[in-house]
Amino acid sequence: MAMEGYRGFLGLLVSALLVGFLSVIFTLIWVLHYRKGLGWDGGALEFNWHPVLMVTGFVFIQGIAIIVYRLPWTWRCSKFLMKSIHAGLNTIAAILAIVALVAVFDYHNVGSIPNMYSLHSWLGLAAVILYVLQLLLGFFIFLLPWAPVSLRAVAMPIHVYSGLFLFGTVIATSLMGVTEKLFFVLKDPAYSTSPPEGLFTNTLGLLMVLFGALILWIATRPQWKRPKEPDSTLLQSNGGAAEAMEGSVAVNLANNPDKSDPDPNSEARKRNFALDETGQRSTM
Amino acid sequence: MAMEGYRGFLGLLVSALLVGFLSVIFTLIWVLHYRKGLGWDGGALEFNWHPVLMVTGFVFIQGIAIIVYRLPWTWRCSKFLMKSIHAGLNTIAAILAIVALVAVFDYHNVGSIPNMYSLHSWLGLAAVILYVLQLLLGFFIFLLPWAPVSLRAVAMPIHVYSGLFLFGTVIATSLMGVTEKLFFVLKDPAYSTSPPEGLFTNTLGLLMVLFGALILWIATRPQWKRPKEPDSTLLQSNGGAAEAMEGSVAVNLANNPDKSDPDPNSEARKRNFALDETGQRSTM
Numbered sequence: 001m002a003m004e005g006y007r008g009f010l011g012l013l014v015s016a017l018l019v020g021f022l023s024v025i026f027t028l029i030w031v032l033h034y035r036k037g038l039g040w041d042g043g044a045l046e047f048n049w050h051p052v053l054m055v056t057g058f059v060f061i062q063g064i065a066i067i068v069y070r071l072p073w074t075w076r077c078s079k080f081l082m083k084s085i086h087a088g089l090n091t092i093a094a095i096l097a098i099v100a101l102v103a104v105f106d107y108h109n110v111g112s113i114p115n116m117y118s119l120h121s122w123l124g125l126a127a128v129i130l131y132v133l134q135l136l137l138g139f140f141i142f143l144l145p146w147a148p149v150s151l152r153a154v155a156m157p158i159h160v161y162s163g164l165f166l167f168g169t170v171i172a173t174s175l176m177g178v179t180e181k182l183f184f185v186l187k188d189p190a191y192s193t194s195p196p197e198g199l200f201t202n203t204l205g206l207l208m209v210l211f212g213a214l215i216l217w218i219a220t221r222p223q224w225k226r227p228k229e230p231d232s233t234l235l236q237s238n239g240g241a242a243e244a245m246e247g248s249v250a251v252n253l254a255n256n257p258d259k260s261d262p263d264p265n266s267e268a269r270k271r272n273f274a275l276d277e278t279g280q281r282s283t284m
Numbered sequence: 285m286a287m288e289g290y291r292g293f294l295g296l297l298v299s300a301l302l303v304g305f306l307s308v309i310f311t312l313i314w315v316l317h318y319r320k321g322l323g324w325d326g327g328a329l330e331f332n333w334h335p336v337l338m339v340t341g342f343v344f345i346q347g348i349a350i351i352v353y354r355l356p357w358t359w360r361c362s363k364f365l366m367k368s369i370h371a372g373l374n375t376i377a378a379i380l381a382i383v384a385l386v387a388v389f390d391y392h393n394v395g396s397i398p399n400m401y402s403l404h405s406w407l408g409l410a411a412v413i414l415y416v417l418q419l420l421l422g423f424f425i426f427l428l429p430w431a432p433v434s435l436r437a438v439a440m441p442i443h444v445y446s447g448l449f450l451f452g453t454v455i456a457t458s459l460m461g462v463t464e465k466l467f468f469v470l471k472d473p474a475y476s477t478s479p480p481e482g483l484f485t486n487t488l489g490l491l492m493v494l495f496g497a498l499i500l501w502i503a504t505r506p507q508w509k510r511p512k513e514p515d516s517t518l519l520q521s522n523g524g525a526a527e528a529m530e531g532s533v534a535v536n537l538a539n540n541p542d543k544s545d546p547d548p549n550s551e552a553r554k555r556n557f558a559l560d561e562t563g564q565r566s567t568m
Contacts, residue, residue, distance in 0.1 A: 117478045119463055119489040126490075158458045161504065165497055172456035173491075181404055183467050194401045206405040206410075209456075213449055220445065 003072040004223040013267050016067070020060040021208055026204040027055040034197045037184070040103075042110030047101040051177065053091035057096025058131075058170050059208055063215040065089035069226045070218060079229065083143050090135050095127050120176040127169050164216060171212040178205050215270060287356040288507040300351070300498035303491055304344040310488040311339040319469070324387075326394030333387040335461065341417075342454050343492055349373035349500040350451060352500060353510045361515065367427050374419050381412050404460040409463025410452050418446050447498060455496040459489050497520045 003009060028049050031038060031048040038052065039045030068074070068086050072225050101124075116125065178201055182191050189195040198226045218224065289292060315322060317330040320335065323329030348373050352358070385408075392399050400409065425431045425439050462485055467473050473479040502508065 054311050114476045114478070117476050117482060119459060119466070122460070122486050122490065123493065155506075160503060164502065168452050168456075169493065172452075172459055175403060175407070175456055176460050176463045179429045180467065182403070183464065192398045192401050194398070198350060198401060202403045202406050206406065209407065209453065216449065221441075 005221075006072065009070075009072070009221075009224055012200045012214055013032070013071075013219055015216060016063065016068070016211060019214060020063055020128045023211055024052075024056050024060050026200070026207060030157060030197070030201055034200070037088040042106060044266045046103050046166045047107040048109075050100045051174075051181070052281055053096045053100035053103070054170075054174060054177070055204075055208070057100070057213065059174060061096070061207070062170065063169055063211060065093060066163060066215055067218045070224045072243060074235055075226055080143075081224070086141060086216065087135070087143055090131075090138075094128075094135055096237060098258070101128060118176075118180060120173060120180055123169065123176070127166055128171055130162070131166055131170075132201075134159070134166060164219060167215065171208050174208055175205050178202075180185075211220050286380075289370070289505075290356065293354075293502070293505075293508055296502055297351075297355075297500055300347065300495060300502065303495045303498060304347055307488060307491045307495055308340050308344050310484070310491060311335050314481075314485055314488060326390060328391070329396075330387050331391040334384045335432070335458075335465070337361070337380045337387070338454075338458060338461070339382035339488075341377045341384070342412075343458060343495065345373055346377040346454065347379070347495060348453055349377060350447060350499055351502045354508045359510055364427075366510070370426055371419070371423060374415075374422075378412075378416055378419055381415065385409070385412060400557075402464060404457060404464055407453065408457045411450055411457055414446070415450055415454075416451060418443070448503060451499065452496060455492050458492055462486075462489050510554070 031052055035044065035048050037045055038048050040049070065086055068089065069082055074082055074085075105115060107113070116122065137155070138159055141152060142159070147155075182201055183199055186195060186198055191198050315336055319328065319332050321329055322332050324333070340354060349370055353366055353372065358369075360367055389399060391397070400406065421439070422443055424445070426434060431439075464483055466485055470482055476481050
């Protein structure tokens, strides 16, 4: 299926993957080269799993999970398959984030360091709890077939917004974590003298911001939204209501059954974008 | 002019104003009660202007500037007036942010503290520079009448996205600033013992995140977008092109000249939302 602005999409997607991958590599270099490596010993090596798992799971994998519907190569796959992949990637991200929390709590407890006093810890724990809640609500409302279409319609804009906002909050919390850690460990030479570790880890912070900017841009372009199609689950369980809500889109697909629209600017294509799954006009 | 979901909008707007105002009050209490007040002496009292001006200008006023088009009471005002208010508020925010930078550079220079070594400083300076660039581009492309409509069409989604992304980045940078400052100053009792100042200032951080969440939600709801109308400036300078790009919207307004649409769910109202200023479907 043709995608409007396909080349631009591809360029930004490759950039996002590259910058996200670089963020993970930079985090690994930070802990392996500058911070003495990884271990599960209750000490600093165990703490080091915290940034590695957070950047890999909660930043990089979460970012990919957000844009997975927008890959045009997946538009021929069923919506159910794509929802399962979206939920699966988010579940992996949540598990890695929880293990990352275990690492830092364990490190604190073994070393008798207080837990949960910093703004980073408050915001980070809130983000993990809300992320798990978002995952569970998404599972019951959108993946399982039982939720009424009216509930899905109300929940979809909230689900999309919460997802993007939590992603941004996770990146902000990571930046605060980098800030805390550098002030803790860079004493001689001090962080304020801009030693190589300071410059290197600041650059990691900028890479995460750039990754966030690319993912959020890709995720909010209306022209790159997965084209609407009658959702078989919806139609099975709520045929009449789903048909009514999806309005002109269903008509449009019926008029254009082969779906391989050769002209990305055609009227049919534009009408495909006129309403989203919930019957609302939305880019998010 | 009627607004869909007006009560919800009003509730969220009042919440945003309250939370934003509380953030400013919390910042003032922080510096006046816990951090010995304000001054312009090259010392800590001068530094204290940095958080006060950043939270007031770069967070609160920038947030209001973002949603000013969405206040339904302004929908009868000309687009040019609203653009001027939007640009004016963003100019005030930029000036306050620049004075806040002067305060911290002056404080560092007087006390021989290095500048620009932390991730907070890198991201914060980048945000101020990009914000001023955004303001200048917005002024020349959207406020002055000379830019061709095709340039406006290309620039509008970028302008809107950059604005929202910079707003989020500014809040993230503020959270990093709070984190840095609390680790610097809370030594006895230490930040890790959760003294009142730590708890109070962490709460300020959460308030700023909540303010960001409310502003970004209001700014991205399609149903609260200012209804499209023929832009007199556009039509004067680029009549034909503007007419072509604004398509069905212009037709719709011609069919409904009194504009005081009594039914927020009418077809005419819905079509008002079908295309934005640039002829694209966009909620941002």
